[in-house]
Amino acid sequence: MNIRFNDIGIQHWAGAFILFLANTHDGIVRGDGAGNFNPDNTVTVGEFCAMAVRAVPSLNAGVNPNDMWSVQAARYINFVMGRGVRVYQGDFTPAYGEQIQRQFAFNIAQRIIGVNAARRANAALDQAERRRRWNALHDRTQIINDARVREGVETLFMHGGIEGRTGNILAPRETLTRAEAAVIIARCLATDNAIEPFARNLSRNFTFHRRIVPPGLANNPNRNLTAINFVTIHNTGNYRAGATAESHANWLFGGSMDGGISRQISWHYTIDRDEIWQSFEDTSACWHAADGSGPGNWQSIGIEICVNFGFVPTGERPQTGVPPESQATPAQLAEATQMHIEACENAAWIVADLLNKHNLTVDRIFQHNHWCPNNQDCPGEIRSGRWGVTWNQFIEMVRERI
Numbered sequence: 001m002n003i004r005f006n007d008i009g010i011q012h013w014a015g016a017f018i019l020f021l022a023n024t025h026d027g028i029v030r031g032d033g034a035g036n037f038n039p040d041n042t043v044t045v046g047e048f049c050a051m052a053v054r055a056v057p058s059l060n061a062g063v064n065p066n067d068m069w070s071v072q073a074a075r076y077i078n079f080v081m082g083r084g085v086r087v088y089q090g091d092f093t094p095a096y097g098e099q100i101q102r103q104f105a106f107n108i109a110q111r112i113i114g115v116n117a118a119r120r121a122n123a124a125l126d127q128a129e130r131r132r133r134w135n136a137l138h139d140r141t142q143i144i145n146d147a148r149v150r151e152g153v154e155t156l157f158m159h160g161g162i163e164g165r166t167g168n169i170l171a172p173r174e175t176l177t178r179a180e181a182a183v184i185i186a187r188c189l190a191t192d193n194a195i196e197p198f199a200r201n202l203s204r205n206f207t208f209h210r211r212i213v214p215p216g217l218a219n220n221p222n223r224n225l226t227a228i229n230f231v232t233i234h235n236t237g238n239y240r241a242g243a244t245a246e247s248h249a250n251w252l253f254g255g256s257m258d259g260g261i262s263r264q265i266s267w268h269y270t271i272d273r274d275e276i277w278q279s280f281e282d283t284s285a286c287w288h289a290a291d292g293s294g295p296g297n298w299q300s301i302g303i304e305i306c307v308n309f310g311f312v313p314t315g316e317r318p319q320t321g322v323p324p325e326s327q328a329t330p331a332q333l334a335e336a337t338q339m340h341i342e343a344c345e346n347a348a349w350i351v352a353d354l355l356n357k358h359n360l361t362v363d364r365i366f367q368h369n370h371w372c373p374n375n376q377d378c379p380g381e382i383r384s385g386r387w388g389v390t391w392n393q394f395i396e397m398v399r400e401r402i
């Protein structure tokens, strides 16, 4: 399976947990049928019971997937309650669309799924510390006066299934979002090591970082885009082996200093074969398109794809300390091509994500060259097509990831 959701981009804090669950068994969590997960919606009793039961394939709640959701949800709730698990603060069976409180979600997770053996073993090594933290949760006394629920929540915590919120808060009577519910279920089922790389296993291979550039220097226009209408693609043209996404992000963060002066040079995302670094919010304007206050700078999100090959391609201006392509070995040429392909694949992920997020179509992706009055040859490596990816191939990479 390779289930993805329009609203679970690579930047979502719970993305790995949600995608892990969506692609496990028959889909422990599911979307809304229109491609969205709606992570910020409050989770209902019916939804949480469904997630918990689906997480354990040996359980059969007798649910017919062709039934209306209200019928399915009622079956899931009755199944869970039939196992003696309290799901609601009231004495009766709740309506399926009723919001569930955290304490009952915890109780259901513990009683129906239990905590993954490896995670439990890990927690067992540190029972004294977990006990100390449990005792520090000052609002744990707000758990409903029901010994079974109290025991379920405490056991889940002591086994490492939940951690509480920052500030030593359990918030047992609050509601939770679908994203938070997914994290609880996923943590019961698997270790963090199994979950975290999962999003990357959906055929991507990068880590995402943010280092937002503060205002105050010339590289930050300190104004918003007039509209988010386009995505602009660049190659960095920096061929030093150390010219990675992170080093560009650090340069931007420091004010794009050149010769001791902050330059009007900036963009939103830098991508290499391993990492994506975000330097400006999508809504911020940047200086990257060389069209002044034209649509390149004021209406587009700038994407820089790294070319840290360690040699300067033939036809490009020499760079101090970087040997020319003619001195590169066949192995180095092949490595540079592979490096560029992987960077472009990673860039295609973030571009697809941006298109989805901002309701844009692929015909809104432009080369930097499109905006420049001086016909600048950028993105140079994609335009030449000599480094594994042509422009048409790049657009196709994006299309596959939307």
Ligand SMILES: [Zn+2]
Binding pocket: 233, 234, 235, 288, 368, 378, 379
């Ligand atoms: Zn450019």
